[in-house]
Amino acid sequence: MKKRIIIIGAGWAGQHHARAVYEHPDTELAAIIDRREEAAGALAQKLGGVPYYQSLEELERQGTGYDAAVICTLPDTHASFCKALLQRGKHLFCEKPAGKNSGEIAWLLALSRTTEAIAGVNYNQRYSPCYRKLKDKISGEKPHLIAISMQQQGPVKQSDLAHPYFIVTDSCCHMIDTLRYINGEIRSVYAVGKRIDSEILSDVAVSLEFRNGSIGVMTHTFVGGVHESQHPFQHFELSTDKARYEVTNMLEGLHTYPHHSMERTTWSPSVFESCNYAETLKSSIHAWIESLTGSSPAPVALLDAYRNALVVEACIKSLETGLRVQLQDDIETGGGLI
Known part of the structure; x- marks a missing residue:
């Protein structure tokens, strides 16, 4: 039986996720x-004239049934x-951060463990076919040095959405998840930052x-190409044994x-398949849908969101104190920063 899924939020992300749900068999x-x-x-209206409401409560008053929601x-x-x-026992897929x-x-996370609901989080960059291929290729190898960088045009004014550490909380969080996906958990961070012609x-x-004993660096700047330009916005390198x-x-x-x-070898995604940022969003939500239909854990779950948030907070603490910040090893059971 098909899973009935609702979309909460009709903005940019909501439109992509709604289309992915609409097209999934x-x-x-x-x-x-x-x-x-x-x-x-x-x-x-774009998606077959499905019902629409202004709140979850209105939907439920009208008796529209659903199994899961995308936030x-x-x-x-x-x-x-x-x-x-x-609390309603519904499966969910949430945009980052949770x-x-x-x-x-x-x-x-604790609440989710009291229900049968499957909770997924959209860290879609790990669904890049290149990162998936890299993950397979390095199996059994010993990582030494890793580096990831992003360059994109970002906000310069402080607002309700763009707070002082927006570049860390809303942009670096994607790179943090990619680093964790490829190279495992992060033990410590030391961060430096600047406000150059910017309030944030x-x-x-x-x-x-x-x-795992390896080291690395993560950099990000809001001085870059406009959104969806043809300029490269991300670069990644990993050296193993x-x-x-x-x-x-x-x-x-x-x-x-x-x-x-x-000899250098180059692998590229097939020219016969779509390969763009929107496709990583589609792959991410489809993986969560498959966890619903297969009754398996979400591939990127609230535990990943929790671990990601700990690294984000460690970066902010380091920026504020000027010190290296350690993360406790047992973060699954409630550890945090040292």
Whole structure:
């Protein structure tokens, strides 16, 4: 039986996720929810004229049944929607971040373990086909040095959405998840940042130590190409005991430079398949849908969101104190920063 899924939030992310649900053979798009009635109605009309409402409560009063929800609202509302859905025993897929801080996400994680609901979080960059290929290629190798960088045009004014550490909480969090996916958990961080012609942090560089003994660096600047320009916005390198690997622009290709050979190999996604940022969103939500239909854990779950938030908070603490910040090893059971 198809899973009936609702979309909460009809903005940019909501439109992508609604389309992915609408097109999946094992799901039925049950409704669109957005407090902006016009936005909800416009998206609903594009996708077969499904019902639309301005609140979850209105949907339930009308008796529209559903099995799961995708949360695509503003970040400050994510935790409250997650709580409401988990208390109803509904599966959910939430845009990042799942909560305002690690404590809020830890509370949601504990709540999720009292239900049968499957809770997923959209860290979609790990669904880049190049990163997936890299993950397979380095199996059994020993990592030494890892580096990831992003350059994109970002906000310069402080606002309710763009607070002083926006570059860390809303942008670096994607790279943190990619680093964790490829290289495992992070043990410590040391961060430096600048506000150059900006009210909020415009540039950040983070030194990283991983539990597996390797080290690395993560950098980000809000001085870059406009959104969706053709300029490369991300670069990734990893050196292991066998080779150096390079991912260009997250999606364009994986280059391998073996230490004991003069030959470079390049792997690129098939030209017969769509390969763009929107496709990583689609792959991410489809993986969560498959966990619903297969009754398996979410591939990227609240525990990942919790661990990600701890690293974000460690970076902010380091920026504020000028010190290296350690993360406790047993973070699954409630550890945090030292």
